[in-house]
Amino acid sequence: MVFYFKSSVVEPAAFVYVGKDKFENEELIKYGWEEDVWFHADKLSSAHIYLRLNEGDTWDNIPEDLVTDLAQLTKANSIEGNKKDNVTVIYTPWSNLKKDGSMAVGQVSFKDHRKVKKVLVPQRENAIINRLNKTKIEKQPDLQQEREDRRRELRKRDQAAQQQRRKEEAKVLKERQEKKWQKDHAYDDLFTEENLEASSNQNRPENWEDDFM
Structure with missing residues (x-):
């Protein structure tokens, strides 16, 4: 199962998707698109959150409001991170994810650590989470x-x-x-x-x- 969201802080609305569990995350890692940007709580267990960029956009030039939305959604989808303040969220292009047979299900590393950015989330902002949750759709895609x-x-x-x-x-x-x-x-x-x-x-x-x- 994959959860889909839309962020309306940009025009057109940004397309966001999230794996339901670590096994679904494994599929998302495997079948991501070049336009995808991966978000995750740093050093904490969390869902894998993906932003699919619009054509012409680049991962290192994502609007600040959109980064905030993705960071808040990532924090909210971390059991431990959702309870904490000052959580760091990292993000990188899907193409920079590295996966080998020695890693656990849903675990990834990076091909180039210089292509990893960090954003600090001071605290949960319910207004953002509620807005995003109103757009939430569940699907079971191929x-x-x-x-x-x-x-x-x-x-x-x-x-x-x-x-x-x-x-x-x-x-x-x-x-x-x-x-x-x-x-x-x-x-x-x-x-x-x-x-x-x-x-x-x-x-x-x-x-x-x-x-x-």
């Missing part, structure tokens, strides 16, 4: 299929973009070739047989020089 569908969509986009680039490049090349041909043949009409005869003195009348006297 995470693997969803990711395969997404990757298929991205491949189609890339192929379409490549085809468009090739068309534009071919158009530019054709225009350059036409301009070069026009430049190379700009004086061709001046040297036609008709023009050469018209400019030849041999075909002029005997008194043609009188015109200049």
Whole structure:
């Protein structure tokens, strides 16, 4: 089971999802998207909270209000952290998560610790949690299929973009070739047989020089 939330502090509303338990978290780790940012209580047990970024957004430039929402939701979904003040929440891109066979179910590490950010949550803010909980939906998705569908969509986009680039490049090349041909043949009409005869003195009348006297 996966819980879905929406945060309305940004426009369009941010898409957030949470694993129900450690086994579901394992699936989320495995089938995350490149656009996902992972949130977790630092050094405490908590749910794995994921923010799915909108296209064009980056994980290191998430609006402050949205980070606050995710941090509050993370704290609220930690049994121990929910009871404490001054809880630190960490977040990093899904692609930075590291998982190997020696780790327990739901446990992760990081490929690059420099890509991990921290935010301090002084205390629980019920107004935020209540607002987010009103958007809560439970689903049982096929995470693997969803990711395969997404990757298929991205491949189609890339192929379409490549085809468009090739068309534009071919158009530019054709225009350059036409301009070069026009430049190379700009004086061709001046040297036609008709023009050469018209400019030849041999075909002029005997008194043609009188015109200049």
